[in-house]
Amino acid sequence: MNASPKRKRRDKRRSTQDAPARQPSLAKEASGSQNSGPGDTESELSNTVPANRVPANSVAATNLPGPIVRRTLVALVVIHLLIIGLSFSAIVQPGATHNQLLQVASPYLRGTHFAADGRPFFLAHGTPDEQPHRLQVADSGDSVGSQFVFDVTTDWKNVQPDFFPGLAASDRYQRWIVTAATLAATDQPSLAAMMLQPLLQKNPSNDAARIIRLPTQLTTAEQDAAPPVYLARVVRDDEQLDLISIESPRLTTQARQNQPQGNAGGAMEGKTK
Amino acid sequence: MSDSFWFQSTDSHVIGRVRIALALVTGCYFVSAMTDVSTWFAVGAPASSSNLAGFFREAGLESDARWMISPLFLWDSIFAGTGLSESTAVYQIYLVIGVLIAFGVAALSTERVLIWRIPRLLRGSLPVVLLWIWFVGWANRIVLLAGLVEPVLSLSLAALAIAPVCREGVSWRNHFATRLIAVQGSLVLIATTALMLAGNVWWNGTGAYAMIAPVEDRWLDIRESLFETTWVYELVSAITLLSLPVGLMMAWTSKWKRIGIGLILVWCFLVALLSMKILYALTIAIIAFTLGTGNISRRYFQSHESRSHQE
Numbered sequence: 001m002n003a004s005p006k007r008k009r010r011d012k013r014r015s016t017q018d019a020p021a022r023q024p025s026l027a028k029e030a031s032g033s034q035n036s037g038p039g040d041t042e043s044e045l046s047n048t049v050p051a052n053r054v055p056a057n058s059v060a061a062t063n064l065p066g067p068i069v070r071r072t073l074v075a076l077v078v079i080h081l082l083i084i085g086l087s088f089s090a091i092v093q094p095g096a097t098h099n100q101l102l103q104v105a106s107p108y109l110r111g112t113h114f115a116a117d118g119r120p121f122f123l124a125h126g127t128p129d130e131q132p133h134r135l136q137v138a139d140s141g142d143s144v145g146s147q148f149v150f151d152v153t154t155d156w157k158n159v160q161p162d163f164f165p166g167l168a169a170s171d172r173y174q175r176w177i178v179t180a181a182t183l184a185a186t187d188q189p190s191l192a193a194m195m196l197q198p199l200l201q202k203n204p205s206n207d208a209a210r211i212i213r214l215p216t217q218l219t220t221a222e223q224d225a226a227p228p229v230y231l232a233r234v235v236r237d238d239e240q241l242d243l244i245s246i247e248s249p250r251l252t253t254q255a256r257q258n259q260p261q262g263n264a265g266g267a268m269e270g271k272t273k
Numbered sequence: 274m275s276d277s278f279w280f281q282s283t284d285s286h287v288i289g290r291v292r293i294a295l296a297l298v299t300g301c302y303f304v305s306a307m308t309d310v311s312t313w314f315a316v317g318a319p320a321s322s323s324n325l326a327g328f329f330r331e332a333g334l335e336s337d338a339r340w341m342i343s344p345l346f347l348w349d350s351i352f353a354g355t356g357l358s359e360s361t362a363v364y365q366i367y368l369v370i371g372v373l374i375a376f377g378v379a380a381l382s383t384e385r386v387l388i389w390r391i392p393r394l395l396r397g398s399l400p401v402v403l404l405w406i407w408f409v410g411w412a413n414r415i416v417l418l419a420g421l422v423e424p425v426l427s428l429s430l431a432a433l434a435i436a437p438v439c440r441e442g443v444s445w446r447n448h449f450a451t452r453l454i455a456v457q458g459s460l461v462l463i464a465t466t467a468l469m470l471a472g473n474v475w476w477n478g479t480g481a482y483a484m485i486a487p488v489e490d491r492w493l494d495i496r497e498s499l500f501e502t503t504w505v506y507e508l509v510s511a512i513t514l515l516s517l518p519v520g521l522m523m524a525w526t527s528k529w530k531r532i533g534i535g536l537i538l539v540w541c542f543l544v545a546l547l548s549m550k551i552l553y554a555l556t557i558a559i560i561a562f563t564l565g566t567g568n569i570s571r572r573y574f575q576s577h578e579s580r581s582h583q584e
Contacts, residue, residue, distance in 0.1 A: 063282050064445045070280055077279070077453060081460055084428065088464035092471050110340035113412040113419075113427040121421060121465050123513075123548055124483035125472030132489040168305035168552070169312075172418045174490055176319060179417055194328050198319040216486040217496065218479065 083108060088116045128223065131213040133177040135159040135196065136228075139205040150208050159199065181211045184230035189245035192230050201241055206234050209243065278566075283448035287563065288436045291454065292382045292401065294559040295429055299408055300375030302422065302552055303368045306411065310368070313418060316359045320418060322349035323359065343414040371411060374404045381438045396439040398446075405430040422553040428457045429560060451563050458560035459521060462537070466518045475514050478507035484547040491549055509543065516540040524564035537561040 065073070083105045090098055102109070109115035124130060136156040161173035176195065184192040192211075200206050210228040213219075232243040313320040322345075329338040345367060352358040378400045381391065408430055412423040436450035469475045474483040488494045499505055516536040523533025538558055545554035 063443065064280055070276060073449070074276075074279055077456075081456065084457065085460055085464070088461060089467075091464075091468055106337065107340045110337065110413070111342055111409075112431065113409045113423055114431075116424055116464075117419075119419075119421055119424070121461070122468035122472055123465075123544065123550075124474055124480055126474040126479065126483040126486075127472075130483065130487060132487040168302075169309040170490060171420055171549075172309060172313065172415075175418055175420065176313075188332075191328065191332050194324070194331060195319060198317055198321070198324055201317060214487070214489055216488070217501070218483055218486045 084114055087114065088121065091116055091118055091121055126218055128213055128219075129178050129182060131216055131219065133174060133181050133229070134212055134214060135177055135180075135199060136210050136212060137200065137203065137206040138208045140207040154208070156210065156212075177211055181213070181229040184211065184245070189230065189232070189247075193232060193243035193245060196230075196232075197241055197243060200234060200243070204236070208233055279449055279452055280445050281448040282443040282445050283451070284443050285436065285439075285447045288433070288447045288451050289382050291451070291559055291563055292433055292436070292438070293379045295426070295433060295556070296375045296379035296382070296401075296404065298552060298555050298559065299404060299426060299430065300372050300379070302408075302426065303371035303375060303411070305552070306415075307365060307368050310364045311361045313415075314359065314364050315361045318359075320415065321359045322346055323353075325416060338416075341413040341416055343410045345410060345414040367407075367411065371404075371407050374400070374407055378404050378438065391439060397437045398434050400438050401430065401434040401436075405434050420553070421550055422556055425458075425461060425553060425556050425560075428461070429454050429556060432457060454560055455563040455565070458557065459525070459564065462517055462521050462557070466514075466521075469514060469517075475510065478503075478510050481509035481513050481543070481547055482506045484513075484544075491547075493546070509547075513540060513543050513547075516543075520561075521564070524561065525566060527566055530565045534561050534564060537564070 064070070086098070086101055086105060087109050090102055094102065106115075120130075136158055138150055138154050138156050161170040180192040180195040183189070183195070196209060196211075200209055209230075209232050211230040212228045213223075213226075215224040230245065232245045235242045235244055312318060315321060316323075318324070325338075329335055345364065348363060349358045357363060381395060381400055405427070409427055412419055412427060432450050432453035434450075435453065436447045437444060469480065472480070474480045482500075485491055485493060485495050485500070488496060495501060500509075517540045520533045520536030520540060523529035524537060526533070538561060541554040541558040541561070544557075545551045
């Protein structure tokens with residue numbers, strides 16, 4: 001397709017404007033760009049000397065690495081890109097072979113922090129772990145006797161992120177709590193407890209802790225009414241702090257009012273720490 | 274891929290500007306990490322070295338953790354039991370040094386610094402290699418607290434380290450580094466598109482809504498705003514989903530490069546606005562200027578320069 005007169009004028013004007021900026025570097029590679037004719041606009045504009053268009057005795061040609069080095073570098077780049085592709089393609093649900101390959105590439109991927117490591121590069125999938133998560137604590141102010149009883153009237157206080165939402169500090173809080181919630185949801189409450197213990201250590205009046213998912217405009221009423229992702233009683237013994245996780249009941253037809261008091265929603269108390 | 278795709282002798286015009294921008298983003302990243310060091314990394318804090326070691330042991334992830342190499346882990350291990358181990362001050366100093374290296378790399382890449390005599394050692398790749406190692410050291414240390422920006426920034430800094438810092442003459446390393454950043458970035462963006470399509474929200478038009486729905490963790494509260502109108506969020510979802518692959522394809526053609534890069538910048542803007550992943554969006558936006566078979570980025574920068582000269 002022929003360029004329009006307007007386009008030609010614009011190109012000419014741009015060429016005139018660009019000339020002073022290009023001049024010094026063009027002078028430096030004068031010997032290397034001898035083969036670029038006046039019609040070679042792209043080459044002039046980009047100020048580059050392709051490997052296959054330079055005379056062998058020019059400065060630019062001597063600047064390029066030899067063919068063996070070039071082939072080696074390209075081979076290394078291809079391997080590098082394959083490994084990166086392997087890591088990023090494992091984000092949603094990697095297969096067994098995929099996982100084995102990732103294990104082999106682990107020293108390279110983790111040592112350099114190139115690993116995607118299952119992070120949400122998809123930005124949003126509308127899953128529960130994308131809801132805002134909050135760590136909440138309750139103290140024994142309303143309890144009777146030594147055993148802290150918590151129920152629907154318990155006053156839970158949010159442990160808020162340090163800084164404004166959306167900033168890096170707030171993101172770190174969110175990632176930490178989401179990881180703990182994920183561990184709790186996958187039947188690993190002891191690992192969740194390990195992540196939460198240091199956050200609860202500072203305040204000696206905390207008697208219970210839980211992680212909740214805040215409702216969003218996309219969550220259903222059923223999801224909003226779901227029990228906390230993690231619920232635990234805080235037990236202190238001298239300097240030692242333990243979290244006794246309380247598991248939520250599953251698939252029960254028992255009426256709420258018939259369930260035993262002392263556990264939120266009739267939860268079963270587990271001995272996981 | 275053809276030999277000339279990777280190997281051409283190029284000046285440092287494009288890579289120099291990309292280096293300045295990436296170094297500034299890295300500097301901002303280090304600054305952002307300073308705000309809550311004592312919350313996470315001090316003695317007894319959730320992500321202190323000893324707590325993490327216990328966590329990985331309990332989770333059976335020791336083999337994975339073995340490769341998360343960081344000078345800070347080494348420091349905490351060497352000085353274990355003393356006040357220097359898991360010390361907030363040490364971590365703050367690490368971050369301050371990171372900021373200095375990052376802004377130093379940015380300064381070395383500007384022509385203005387050339388009025389002083391720069392030691393030969395700092396004219397090559399060393400400053401960026403140092404910045405990359407420093408950055409990876411921190412990213413590996415924070416482990417579970419790391420997000421989307423760390424892998425992308427690490428990949429870009431590693432590629433950037435191939436090119437010499439000072440803009441003297443032409444070098445094939447400038448072009449090779451630019452190409453590597455562009456190809457890596459394209460790979461990440463292709464993977465991102467594929468991963469987005471794996472979720473229902475990007476098919477039923479609520480993808481953009483899902484990004485901003487956790488309003489407690491966002492700057493914008495879209496509740497009862499125009500964004501809740503069906504056609505608005507469906508349109509924004511469609512733009513977010515399509516601008517990335519279409520922009521990427523166009524950016525690698527000679528005719529539509531500018532529009533392609535523009536579309537990727539639109540995607541970055543939407544991601545920053547809706548999901549608050551600002552440093553990640555900024556990094557991708559910088560990478561976008563390296564895309565393409567020609568050197569549109571150089572042309573873009575030059576036309577801006579000449580315009581500013583005229584003004």
